[in-house]
Amino acid sequence: MERARQYLQLSLRQSSSSRATEYLNKITAGQAPPPTPVPAQPAATTPSSKTPKPAAEPSTTIIGDRLSIAILPFETKGIGGELGEIDLLDKITTVFFNLHRFKVIERAQLEKVLSEQQLGMTGVIDASTAAEIGKGIGVDAVVCGSIARTGNAASIDARLIDTETAAIITAQDAYANGLNLPALSQMIQEAANKIKNDLPLITGYVIQAEQDRLTLDLGRSRGIRKGMKCHVYREGEPIVHPVTKEVIGKG
Known part of the structure; x- marks a missing residue:
């Protein structure tokens, strides 16, 4: 009976007739209708775990020259020959230059002014003297401060001083859990970033x-x-x- 029903269904698909339809209805009476096919549903997509990228901050056009600065020698406290050939002043100068926020005066020009004013490279300079040095170089501000050692850790205190008023524009610090070059470089980078972020480039009316x-x-x-x-x-x-x-x- 089941095979006959299947043959009739196949025949009706190819050539339909009222008689065949009537006979098919008789033999299928009392049987449960075949299940209605359910269209396949696409698998639910799992939300991406990737964090969406934040919208880019609007760029600010720089009008005129960037703020010109000179990096003065930093006072070192408790740091001696354990740094080897690491030149902290060179490292600080490079970090500030790579911020692309300031116009950094070359070290050779700075050393010439320090020599003319009979000032050494010890870093022991107060705000007033720092401002005078900056005026002699012709910069808007100077960066000075100190780097201190505490055990196997280090800290940096950096100040940006206005050469016209000798006022501190911003002062920032940072810390390093080691005296190796990567740790000190990261510490200097963090302090420089804080100074940059405290002097945002913005546009208004x-x-x-x-x-x-x-x-x-x-x-x-x-x-x-x-x-x-x-x-x-x-x-x-x-x-x-x-x-x-x-x-x-x-x-």
Whole structure:
């Protein structure tokens, strides 16, 4: 009976007739209907465990020169010949240069000024003297401070000093759990990054101008502090490429 039903179904698919249909209905009476095929469902996708990349921060166009700095010798406390040939001043200078945030004066020029002012490379320099040295070099600010050893650990205290006012613009520190080159390099890098982050490059608008007073749409929440220097400029007309019509700058 089952085979006959299958033959009838096959025959109806190829050539349908009322008689064959009637006979098929008779032999299938009382039997459970065949299961309705269920369309295959795509497998549920497992959410990716990868953390989405944060949106890139908007770039800020640098107007004028970058803040020019000189790296003065750092005072060393408790650190002697165990560093071997590691030159801390060279390492600090390289780290600040690679930040691409400051215009760093070459060490040779710095040593010439120190020699002219009869100052050694000991690093024992107060804020007032540091500012005078910076003025002699012609920079906006100087970086100075100290590196101290405590057992097998080290710490750095770095200050950025305004050469016009001798005021400390920012002061940061960092620590290293070792006296080897990788540990000290990481410590110096951390301190330099803190100084950079404390002097953000931001863009705003002048919303009011009264004689020698300007009001900006920037404030403390954006990292603006008393005594910070800003470049004020007026944007010109867009410069458009004559062929591609692409805006390539502003006048």
